Amino acid sequence: MIKVEHLSKVYGNRVAVWDLSFDLKKGEILGFLGPNGAGKTTTMRMITGFIPPSSGTATVAGYDIAEEPLKVKGEIGYLCEAPPVYREMSVKSYLKFVARLKKVPRSRMNHCLDRALQLCGLEDVAGRVIGNLSKGYRQRVGLAQAIIHKPAVLILDEPTVGLDPRQIRDIRSLITELSGEQTVILSTHILPEVTVTCSRVIIISEGQVVAEDTVEGLTEGLSKSETMTLRVERTPEGFQGALAALDQVVDVAVESPNRFQVRLEGGDATRALLANTVVRSGAGLLEMARSTATLEEVFLKLVTEEPEGEVA
Ligand SMILES: Nc1ncnc2c1ncn2[C@@H]1O[C@H](COP(=O)(O)OP(=O)(O)OP(=O)(O)O)[C@@H](O)[C@H]1O
């Protein structure tokens, strides 16, 4: 449904996106994960035809983004970073206006309108002026305009930003509902979002893909090692070095003065050794717990360290 080949975008001498390629089948939900400035928005703008790529191509539903940009736009629903919703219009009249722009036939207008209002939980505010709505509701209006014409492809740039926890849950379940029927690309830097909604994940950093896999596949790579959080009363001279020197301890990171993240292999045996070492050092062991946010670890590892054996 979406095919991206060697897409790059360069602004002056700043590389925003470099040699990005991926394929997305109908009904798949792709999580596009990356820190601020990684190139998520730039990639989405290129796929939706808002900016031209510096090099490379992409097709959406078989249409080339450079050769048939209007056809591409017709297949896509796009929620951009700062949705330009018309503040002085009512929710309903704005959505009608968008539906007309997107060439929704008159006969299907009411059906499409009701569906979008219902899916985005906007029925109660349909008659209100957009400018008076809360930020979260304006975000919902942005989402409603993206899905109004039942596009084959949805491109959502941080759809849950600024929403409260309940709305986040609602939007996530909406996205999950759409899967199978619609192909979705979703950008975020919120990791649980990806675990909950996406079938596949691409992690980009500084414009380049650093990982592409299923959520399970990504976390599996790290399952050999685990991370323990340590909290101690004090840190005697050479404490961190003593931990790092232990066999099977891969890495010791300082989180705050008396908190450490210790990555280790070897399971129970290594954990016992670690606990002993801390106790003998006189640091005063207050807490030792296994961290569970493994996708977070993968993400941080990939975006902060030099990728090992990077594929050209
Ligand atoms: N119009 C532009 N002119 C020059 N540089 C730009 C332009 N748009 C984006 N960039 C640069 O391209 C890089 C990627 O930006 P982009 O907005 O795609 O990141 P992002 O992953 O969406 O980040 P965020 O999480 O903050 O939204 C950044 O270094 C940014 O400064």
Ligand SMILES: [Mg+2]
């Ligand atoms: Mg962005």
